Amino acid sequence: MKLIQIPVVNLPKETEELRREVRQFLAEELKKGTYQPKVDSWLSGCSPEFSRSLGERGWIGMTWPVEYGGGGRSSIERYVVIEELLAAGAPVAGHWVADRQSGPLFLKFGTEEQKQFFLPKIVKGECYFSIGLSEPNAGSDLAAIKSRAVKVENGWILNGSKIWTSGAHFAHYMITLCRTSPEDPNHRHAGMSQLVVDLSAPGVTIRPIHLMTGEHHFNEVFFDDVFIPDDMVIGELGNGWKQGMAELAYERSGPERFLSTYPLINELTNVLVEKRDSNGLNEVSKIVSRLWTLRNMSLGIAQMLEEGIPSNILASLVKDMGTKLEQEIAEIARLIVRVVPTMKSDSLLSRFMAQSILHSPGFTLRGGTTEILRGIIAKGVINQ
Numbered sequence: 001m002k003l004i005q006i007p008v009v010n011l012p013k014e015t016e017e018l019r020r021e022v023r024q025f026l027a028e029e030l031k032k033g034t035y036q037p038k039v040d041s042w043l044s045g046c047s048p049e050f051s052r053s054l055g056e057r058g059w060i061g062m063t064w065p066v067e068y069g070g071g072g073r074s075s076i077e078r079y080v081v082i083e084e085l086l087a088a089g090a091p092v093a094g095h096w097v098a099d100r101q102s103g104p105l106f107l108k109f110g111t112e113e114q115k116q117f118f119l120p121k122i123v124k125g126e127c128y129f130s131i132g133l134s135e136p137n138a139g140s141d142l143a144a145i146k147s148r149a150v151k152v153e154n155g156w157i158l159n160g161s162k163i164w165t166s167g168a169h170f171a172h173y174m175i176t177l178c179r180t181s182p183e184d185p186n187h188r189h190a191g192m193s194q195l196v197v198d199l200s201a202p203g204v205t206i207r208p209i210h211l212m213t214g215e216h217h218f219n220e221v222f223f224d225d226v227f228i229p230d231d232m233v234i235g236e237l238g239n240g241w242k243q244g245m246a247e248l249a250y251e252r253s254g255p256e257r258f259l260s261t262y263p264l265i266n267e268l269t270n271v272l273v274e275k276r277d278s279n280g281l282n283e284v285s286k287i288v289s290r291l292w293t294l295r296n297m298s299l300g301i302a303q304m305l306e307e308g309i310p311s312n313i314l315a316s317l318v319k320d321m322g323t324k325l326e327q328e329i330a331e332i333a334r335l336i337v338r339v340v341p342t343m344k345s346d347s348l349l350s351r352f353m354a355q356s357i358l359h360s361p362g363f364t365l366r367g368g369t370t371e372i373l374r375g376i377i378a379k380g381v382i383n384q
Contacts, residue, residue, distance in 0.1 A: 006300035006314060015080045022084040025057065030088075037089030037348070039355035040260045043366075044217055045091030046170050048125070054085075054092070055125030060099050063306070064107060069120035075306035079299060083255045089263040093167060098122040101250040102129035102175055105194075109235035109243050114196075118173075130168040131251075132176030132197065132221065133244070135161060141372075142244070143188035147178040149195060149228060156180070156228040158195065161221060166366070168206050168219040174199055175247075176223075177240050192240035196232040197223070213343060213358045245312060251367055253301040253315035258294040258322030260363065261329045264352040265291075268333050271349055280336045287329060294322050316373040323363040324370070330356035 029035060029050070038045055054060050062078040064070025085092050103122050106114050121127035138144035147160025158178060168174060174197045181191035197204065203226040209218035235243050265287060272280040297318050304311045333353055334341070341354035364370045 004314065004317070006297050007303050008296065009076060009299040009303050011076060011080070011299075015077060018077055019080050019084060022059070022081055026084065026088045026090060029053070029090075035091045037263055038091075039089065039263050039352050040359045041089045041263075042086060042092050042096050042256045042260070043166055044093060044215055044355075044359070045089070046093040046167065047091035048094055050091050051094040051125035051128075053125070054095070055123055060095055060125050061103055061119065061123035064103060064119060064123065068107075068115055069123035075302045076299070079255070079302050083259065083295075086255055086259040087262050087266065094128050094170060095122065095125050096256075097131060097167065097171070098127060098129040100254060101131075101247050102173075104250055105175065105234065105243065105247050108246065109194075109239075111231070113231060114234070127173070128167065128171040130165050130171035130174045130199070130219075130221075132162040132165060132174045132178075134164050136163050136220075142177065143241075145177060145179065145192070147176065147223065149178050149180050149193070151180070152227075155230050156195065156233075158197065158223045158226040158228055160223050163218075163220050164209070164366070165206075165219045165221050166217060168199060168221050169208060169216060171199055173197060174221065175234065177244050180237055180240075189241040191238055192244075193237050194234040194240045194243055195228045196234060197226060197228060198232075201226055203227075211358065211362075213355070248368070249301075249305060249310075249312050249315045251315075252319035252373075253298055253305070253311065255295065255298050257319045257367070258291060258298070258325055260359070261326045261352075261356045262291075264333055264349075264356045265329050267348045267352055268337065271337060277336075283332060283336055287325070287332060290325055294318060294325065298322075313377055316368065316376045319367055320370055320373045320377070323367075326356075326363045327360045330360045 035047060035050055058071045059081050061070040062073045062081065063075055066072045099122065103119055106118055118127060133142055135145050135147060138146065147158065149156040149158045160178060162176065176195050176197050177192055178195060179191055180193040184190050199206065203224040205222040207220045208216045209220060210216055265284065269284055272284065301311045301314050301318060339350050339353055341357055342350050343354045345351045
């Protein structure tokens with residue numbers, strides 16, 4: 001067993017100007033009323049207009065090669081942009097999955113035709129993706145998936161369903177993990193492949209799953225004899241499990257895993273400073289120290305991903321620690337100040353608190369449950 005090591009990343013000075021540029025853009029958009037800040041904005045805030053604005057500024061697909069429309073910039077520069085967007089509660093849900101993991105998946109495993117077709121559209125903020133993993137009887141145990149694609153002339157016929165699918169109702173495509181060969185009980189991860197499903201295709205049905213807030217974010221997605229062309233298979237047939245696990249490193253290690261409730265902690269700090277509440281600020285400082293630690297860990301993993309260093313275990317660790325803290329922030333804020341949480345309040349603190357409390361049960365479920373993540377971490381550390 002080896003110690004877990006994460007590189008320390010010191011942000012280059014040139015990122016300071018980029019950060020100022022993003023903050024100025026956000027301040028201008030907020031003044032114009034383009035968006036209303038909210039908690040958990042990377043999942044609950046979809047604005048096609050805002051996504052296109054980010055695309056025009058080169059803030060989507062920032063690290064991708066320029067030949068596909070990308071910015072050719074570093075992972076650290078991208079990190080600076082997305083943490084500013086999250087801290088501001090900006091509506092980035094539309095393009096989020098495509099930028100975070102679908103694009104990198106195409107770059108690593110996709111065909112040249114797939115890269116040329118999808119990546120420029122994603123970069124412009126005009127093409128959205130969702131993730132087809134969990135199923136009704138296969139939540140965190142993805143090896144138990146039953147969705148199946150059968151080979152036919154020029155393609156595949158897909159049948160099955162997915163659940164808890166974030167943003168499927170506004171996404172254009174879904175990268176779907178399914179079985180393309182019979183299940184082998186001795187090799188449960190074998191025989192899976194990743195297919196790109198056009199969500200407007202005949203046979204695709206999307207049903208909403210509403211949050212306690214009444215918001216529509218999650219979905220059930222059903223496939224009834226959906227035809228998938230041969231050129232929409234990603235990577236190698238039967239290699240879907242390994243490809244999917246590589247994809248999850250991008251999903252689990254980013255700042256969205258500990259900044260979902262940042263708008264609440266920021267507004268809470270503003271209120272406490274105004275009231276000169278030293279006891280409350282002392283409690284907030286404890287949260288900030290943990291946020292700073294998670295940020296440094298997440299930055300280190302971003303550097304590792306750019307260098308092609310495996311980081312699945314570390315990504316799971318950040319996701320576990322980060323989402324637990326996000327849940328605690330909502331509870332700590334409730335205990336520090338006397339505010340009635342109300343979704344439609346004019347008070348930012350009241351509104352952010354209500355959003356945080358009602359969204360928080362999902363923090364430790366989405367992207368892998370806490371129990372599954374800790375199993376991955378334990379096995380990974382022991383086997384190192």
